[in-house]
Amino acid sequence: MDSVASILIQVLxxxxxxxxxxxxxxxxxxxxxIMGVINLAHGSFYMIGAYLAFSLTSAFGNLFLALIxxxxxxxxxxxxxxxxxxxxxxxxxxxxxxxxxxxxxLIFEQLRSLLWGDDVQGVKVPELFNHSIPLTETLSYxxxxxxxxxxCIAVAxxxxxxxxxxxxxxxxxxxxxNREMTEAMGINIRLLFALVFSLGVALxxxxxxxxxxxxxxYPNMGSQVLIICFVVVVIGGIGSVxxxxxxxxxxxxxxxxxxVYLPQISGMVVYLLMALVLIFRPEGLFKKT
Amino acid sequence: xxxxxxxxGVVLLLALxxxxxxxxxxGTFYVQLITKVMIxxxxxxxxxxxxxxxxxxxxxxxxxxxxxxxxxxxxxPKYEPMSIFITLPAALALCAVFALLxxxxxxxxxxxxxxxxxxxxxxMVYFVFHxxxxxxxxxxxxxxxKPLVGWGELTLFDLENRTSFYYLVLVLLVAxxxxxxxxxxxxxGHALQGIRVNEHRMRAIGFPVxxxxxxxxxxxxxxxxxxxxxxxxxFGFVNPEIISWHxxxxxxMMVILxxxxxxxxxxxxxxxxxxxxxxxxxxxxxxxxxxxxQLLMGLIIVAVACFLPRGLIGLLTRRKRDAGDA
Numbered sequence: 001m002d003s004v005a006s007i008l009i010q011v012l013x014x015x016x017x018x019x020x021x022x023x024x025x026x027x028x029x030x031x032x033x034i035m036g037v038i039n040l041a042h043g044s045f046y047m048i049g050a051y052l053a054f055s056l057t058s059a060f061g062n063l064f065l066a067l068i069x070x071x072x073x074x075x076x077x078x079x080x081x082x083x084x085x086x087x088x089x090x091x092x093x094x095x096x097x098x099x100x101x102x103x104x105x106l107i108f109e110q111l112r113s114l115l116w117g118d119d120v121q122g123v124k125v126p127e128l129f130n131h132s133i134p135l136t137e138t139l140s141y142x143x144x145x146x147x148x149x150x151x152c153i154a155v156a157x158x159x160x161x162x163x164x165x166x167x168x169x170x171x172x173x174x175x176x177x178n179r180e181m182t183e184a185m186g187i188n189i190r191l192l193f194a195l196v197f198s199l200g201v202a203l204x205x206x207x208x209x210x211x212x213x214x215x216x217x218y219p220n221m222g223s224q225v226l227i228i229c230f231v232v233v234v235i236g237g238i239g240s241v242x243x244x245x246x247x248x249x250x251x252x253x254x255x256x257x258x259x260v261y262l263p264q265i266s267g268m269v270v271y272l273l274m275a276l277v278l279i280f281r282p283e284g285l286f287k288k289t
Numbered sequence: 290x291x292x293x294x295x296x297x298g299v300v301l302l303l304a305l306x307x308x309x310x311x312x313x314x315x316g317t318f319y320v321q322l323i324t325k326v327m328i329x330x331x332x333x334x335x336x337x338x339x340x341x342x343x344x345x346x347x348x349x350x351x352x353x354x355x356x357x358x359x360x361x362x363x364x365x366p367k368y369e370p371m372s373i374f375i376t377l378p379a380a381l382a383l384c385a386v387f388a389l390l391x392x393x394x395x396x397x398x399x400x401x402x403x404x405x406x407x408x409x410x411x412x413m414v415y416f417v418f419h420x421x422x423x424x425x426x427x428x429x430x431x432x433x434x435k436p437l438v439g440w441g442e443l444t445l446f447d448l449e450n451r452t453s454f455y456y457l458v459l460v461l462l463v464a465x466x467x468x469x470x471x472x473x474x475x476x477x478g479h480a481l482q483g484i485r486v487n488e489h490r491m492r493a494i495g496f497p498v499x500x501x502x503x504x505x506x507x508x509x510x511x512x513x514x515x516x517x518x519x520x521x522x523x524f525g526f527v528n529p530e531i532i533s534w535h536x537x538x539x540x541x542m543m544v545i546l547x548x549x550x551x552x553x554x555x556x557x558x559x560x561x562x563x564x565x566x567x568x569x570x571x572x573x574x575x576x577x578x579x580x581x582x583q584l585l586m587g588l589i590i591v592a593v594a595c596f597l598p599r600g601l602i603g604l605l606t607r608r609k610r611d612a613g614d615a
Contacts, residue, residue, distance in 0.1 A: 032401055038401045038404060038405075040538075085591070085595070088595065089594075092598075094346060094400060094401055094404060095340065095346045095541075095545070095549075096545075096594045096598060098346065098348060098404060098538075098541065099541065099542065099545055099590060099593065099594040100590075100591055100594035100595070102538040102541070102542070102590060103586075103587045103588070103589075103590030103591035103593075103594060104587065104591065105538075105587070106583045106584065106586055106587030106590065107584055107587035107588065107591070109583065110581045110583050110584035110587065111584070113581060114581060114584075223534070227408060227409060227412050227534070230405040230408060230409055231405075231409050233405065234398075234402060234405050234406055234409065238401060238402065264420075264421060265420075265421075266420065267413075267416030267417075267419065267420040268413050268416050268417065268420075271409055271410065271412065271413035271416075272413075274406070274409055275394055275410075278394045278395075278397060278398065278406065279394065282397040282398055282402075283402075
């Protein structure tokens with residue numbers, strides 16, 4: 001019984017990690033796919049989210065209020081960044097987008113260091129979810145991790161509904177398909193891009209806020225997530241939200257099981273997976289045509 | 290050759306003379322600093338070969354830099370030196386093999402994909418050394434002796450001497466510069482620049498684009514390996530940070546800061562980047578901010594991306610070449 005339960009725990013952990021990656025990667029892939037911008041600073045938004053959860057939870061004494069305030073703040077940050085910097089880079093070569101967003105990472109990391117210091121911080125799991133479901137006599141599963149997965153699934157469904165069934169989603173799909181034509185049809189592409197960018201920032205920050213109680217909050221926490229999300233986007237195919245979901249779950253499970261069964265090479269498992277995909281499907285699993 | 294090549298030649302010769310004479314006047318600290326600058330200049334030129342000349346934006350170039358450094362650390366016995374004629378070719382061969390293997394994969398992708406995939410492969414190398422016992426984990430490895438320039442009992446000159454080390458690096462810098470000038474002026478070099486401008490047309494004319502790109506990818510990897518080897522030898526240790534993507538980002542910054550698509554620009558970029566870094570770290574100037582020097586560096590990087598697309602060299606020359614169309 002114990003071995004079945006422990007495999008179940010690994011599967012749940014893998015799915016939960018994968019779903020969190022999806023939140024970050026979906027914003028990344030939308031920003032790539034629709035705006036044609038490579039955003040290295042996307043991992044920083046995840047980090048900012050986690051630190052916001054840390055500060056806002058102690059300010060409000062409640063993770064739910066912190067989540068709402070954090071999302072509002074990150075949307076504002078997204079709008080501001082898009083207006084001041086990103087907007088001027090849509091028609092520039094990717095090289096300069098890389099340079100700009102690399103510079104932004106350094107700035108965000110140091111501002112984080114100035115504002116919050118360099119210590120590892122913890123965020124409390126909300127009382128309501130701070131217990132475990134017993135699976136066997138010795139093994140149990142923390143409820144909060146299930147809550148993370150549930151929230152991520154809800155967001156994924158919401159995103160699907162937004163993109164497939166709303167007017168905004170229609171514009172997003174049109175913009176992803178053909179930017180110039182969409183603009184020619186009279187759609188305010190600038191506003192659309194600003195919204196997509198802030199949506200991406202908010203999704204990454206939300207992932208950071210949700211993850212904060214389980215992963216704790218520490219310097220450079222964004223880089224690791226960013227690079228894994230690149231792998232997710234490469235495997236899933238640029239611009240494909242569905243691809244990002246499949247690839248994120250694949251990576252989440254591969255990484256979790258890798259750490260248990262192949263601890264020596266666990267860090268490399270996801271990259272080997274990426275190499276395999278590149279050999280057989282260099283455009284990713286769900287390349288948009 | 291553009292009309293400024295005469296002026297450029299004079300400036301480069303003056304710079305070479307200044308570098309050759311520098312150890313006579315500079316103190317130990319500055320000799321070491323300039324050695325570091327020259328090593329990074331080789332690194333920056335190797336990346337410029339990809340970014341500036343071929344239009345391949347790699348964000349994983351530190352992988353080669355780190356691989357060669359680790360090769361030196363792992364090959365050399367712990368407490369005695371080993372001939373540079375063994376360790377250097379071995380380190381460069383390792384880089385060439387890694388470039389061939391990963392190049393065959395990354396060159397299947399373009400644009401944003403290429404940037405992400407090169408970064409991801411470099412990160413894989415990072416984890417090889419960070420997570421396994423092979424390279425001492427996150428602590429890295431010490432290199433207690435400088436490589437021996439000679440065979441067995443015979444020592445040609447002693448690299449433990451900082452000035453000798455400086456001159457070796459200077460000679461290699463000049464050699465790499467001249468080699469790349471030759472390569473870029475050759476048919477191979479012209480084909481690369483053709484690929485940068487219009488890959489499809491080059492393919493239509495009948496150039497084996499992939500083979501040319503793989504060739505330049507291997508050459509760039511080997512030269513990055515040379516700089517990584519020298520850097521590891523200079524500082525006497527390696528750790529996973531030399532492979533981190535911050536290293537890859539920093540060298541990309543050097544290339545663009547100086548002016549990409551110009552070898553001298555890469556060298557200028559390396560020089561200015563290192564000096565800026567030292568300047569921002571100086572707490573007599575910046576006080577408490579010096580601890581957060583990366584904040585100032587980040588602001589400079591953002592400013593360069595916004596206002597200086599053709600780099601410092603672009604300010605001086607009036608060449609109307611769009612450095613952006615890659």
